[in-house]
Amino acid sequence: MSHRVYDRLMSVDRTQVLRAAAALLTRKATATMDEVARAAGIGRATLHRHFAGRDALVRALEELGLQELEAALDTAAIDEGPEDDAVRRLVAAVEPVGPLLSFLVTENQLFEGDQQNEGWARIDARISALFRRGQENGVFRIDLTPAWLTEALYGLVGAGAWAVQDGRVAAKDFQYMIVELLLGGARRSVEK
Amino acid sequence: MSHRVYDRLMSVDRTQVLRAAAALLTRKATATMDEVARAAGIGRATLHRHFAGRDALVRALEELGLQELEAALDTAAIDEGPEDDAVRRLVAAVEPVGPLLSFLVTENQLFEGDQQNEGWARIDARISALFRRGQENGVFRIDLTPAWLTEALYGLVGAGAWAVQDGRVAAKDFQYMIVELLLGGARRSVEK
DNA sequence: ATCGAATGAGACACTGATGTCTCATAGGGT
DNA sequence: ACCCTATGAGACATCAGTGTCTCATTCGAT
The missing domain is CATH 1.10.10 (Arc Repressor Mutant, subunit A)
Structure with missing residues (x-):
């Protein structure tokens, strides 16, 4: 049947x-x-x-992206273990979603005026929570807000995906470049 | 007359x-x-x-953005002094161009196929040179390529401009948030 | 006050994308 | 072998955006 x-x-x-x-x-x-x-x-x-139409397609794309992001957050188990390791796992898990993520982030400004999609709010909250937890545990600096670190993560993933696509960065370096910059910054640390 | x-x-x-x-x-x-x-x-x-048309408008916008970026690079005097300070000056000078920059960066992927605009190549080169100089002088870590650091700068400026526009980050924190993350990363340094 | 240039508003034709429809066909399920 | 459904291709009307034009008006220069 x-x-x-x-x-x-x-x-x-x-x-x-x-x-x-x-x-x-x-x-x-x-x-x-x-x-x-x-x-x-x-x-x-x-x-x-x-x-049904272009809008419906974009909406479906958004749904797919949200699903995959949620799945990435789940497999990365960002609630567990040291926060910097969690960020590493997060970036690794989010890599395949990179292009779609960057598309949706830029596309979302079209739906401005509407209330922010609740799916996005949920994902923002989960990632922000990770950074906040890291701050509370003394792993992350407290002068950079969790909201900004979350935005920065999006921005870096997007930039990374774009750089890889354009051949300016090797695909195999994607994860390393993003994680290292996000966690350690560009400045050479005195003690490595 | x-x-x-x-x-x-x-x-x-x-x-x-x-x-x-x-x-x-x-x-x-x-x-x-x-x-x-x-x-x-x-x-x-x-x-x-x-x-003349939409294309012409975008081209003019690109020209304007390139001009302002070049001007920002000039006023920041990125060829002089310690490289981390130069990056600070660069971000400060580039802040007003943030929205336009992020627009052009995303819009540019439309002109793919064509040769990369030489204006962009020139700006990329100038910024990359700054990071490379910092690496050679032991200020920046050498495991992150200048090309990637440049891309990351674009990404962070874009994310910052967008976050400010959406009210997720205060405008007065724009420069600090970007510079600190770019230079120092999210991880809390043992010695500050 | 007068002249000239630039503007705003609107009309117009044109183009490209969209969304709907029909019809013939291929390919699974029975 | 027989349906039955989904598909591909194409025709079609519609619509939104574009680019061009005209004409009345505004505004600065003289």
């Missing part, structure tokens, strides 16, 4: 389409629905059957 | 229009020419008289 097998009747994998869309829109935010469809290897009509 | 006074006959100040356009486009990258015109307080026809 129409159990889960039935769902798979659709030869078009929604998530796969979203990934293709993300990959394209990350590079070219103004890409056409037709371009998105071709990038996903499907027809424009089919794309419209799955996503 | 038609000396400099004659130029001022135009009641529309080109730079002023560009600033208004930058302010709007930074928040809403997809803003219409009509919206830009209204934001600048002029008619759409007049906007078209000054900038």
